[in-house]
Amino acid sequence: MGLYTRHPRFTISLLVLIFISLLLFVNSDSHDSLNPLALRRSNSLLRDQLRIDEAFYGKMLDQRKALVKKWGPTPDKIDPFPSHGEFYTLWDFFLPSFRCPHRVERIGIMGDGGKWFCGLERIAPKKSCVMYSFGINGESSFEADVLRAAPGCEVYGYDFSVNSFGPEIEHEIDLKSRSHFFPYALGAKDAHGPMDEPKTYTLRTLMEKNGHDFIDVLKVDIEGSEFDSLEVFIDSFRGAPLPFGQLQLEVHVFSGTKWEEFPRFLAWWEKLEAAGLRPFFSEPNLVYVNLVRGVRPDLIEYSFINIRGDHELLTDRPARRQ
Template identity: 30%
Template structure:
């Protein structure tokens, strides 16, 4: 062993400077790769080895169980919008409630039947509410002075369409770069998974106090997609967001033809309306 070490030492010392630097860079890169891929515990949106060992039905059960449980009880909640579909619960606890100058974004406002959620936010908390949906048309019945409507969609990439913008682009266009968003609601009909991954990766939710998301689970995802979704949910939690209220939207149909019948009987919804508070942004 000593002879091998001395031989390597002589060879290294005899190398030209740039050859030595190249070797050093290669060794540093190899150590970095080994640390990232072998030693490190997967996080964010990567796949954990322990989850990879589970069967698809087991992963699916974890996925639905995670979406169906709260972490941060809210002592007082106020209903905004109709009870049931289209309505959401606002956490009115002192450390999380919207305060003046209140700012709220509502994405996917026109998928449903009413604008009551947007209008109630303006009424209950005197919020300045901005509503977005690519199917939006100015409705004569909507007259809330504190709600502004835009036919733009929330996206997960830059510059692909003039009608699709990231949250950062929207905030900049509206002059809200430095403002806290008290409430952000997303009902994106399945696009929420990619959009949220982008938002987390780019730190776009760091100034959001309450986050409401309708997660669509009705399309049977691959095992890889299930794992990505689990780690998307974990990344939201790591960003400080805790679930304080869950509502199963029974109007969402459920199509999971590959799921064992004994598991499917415990899954009775295709959509979860998940309410979060950002515990990093208490009053």
């Protein structure tokens, strides 16, 4: 005999109670984002989490100093890719030890081209968001997947070696309508006169040309030019928070370049850290290692969250999603 048959009044009362509870829950949830007390509580929890993660990141920095002392004992004595029995590579000194306080997921294809992303659910509701992508190379699955998840987002793509975004965007009308491609290079200084080829712009100049004061998602894959370009960009803000929320960056430490010198690379990386960038994920480019067999792991993907400033990954700001 069923519960309703044995206790019809109790069953009806229970169903009514469940229905009312669901209504209250939905109603409460829908207004939480507009409730000042709920916002303060949520922001306080988020700030506490960020402070805890920063403390753990500090422990990793102490470990970095200890590793330098062990194998150096000074930075100038560190071989970034040793081959005499030392058990480390350059990347062991720069671990992605910060935790994104939101969902972390890989966006784009499974393979070279996909990127690790922090808090897509925080970006998706925005009615207006901006993504910059430097380095297209005929493959745009990452950019396309972000655009699909965030209907209010537009992407600005730059690559002097190709003529357009990849087919993932070019063959989808809605995505193409929200995409803007330019055959420019990203550099440490502007060079776009009649004789300059490729035309080169700093990131700050491009933001000014486009009328943007903030970039939600910044992807940079420019075959070694990332060092000078980002260094100049950071220096131009003279200690003020950088105007982007997160950075997907492929780092290229090619043999024979100045950036394979450990002290120089360390100083550049510490500049990123001082500007508020914290790596929350890394992925070595094993496709490169596999194709060019026997080479050292010069290429690695890093994803950073910017822990300074005021943006969706750091605080609940409903007004910014409107």
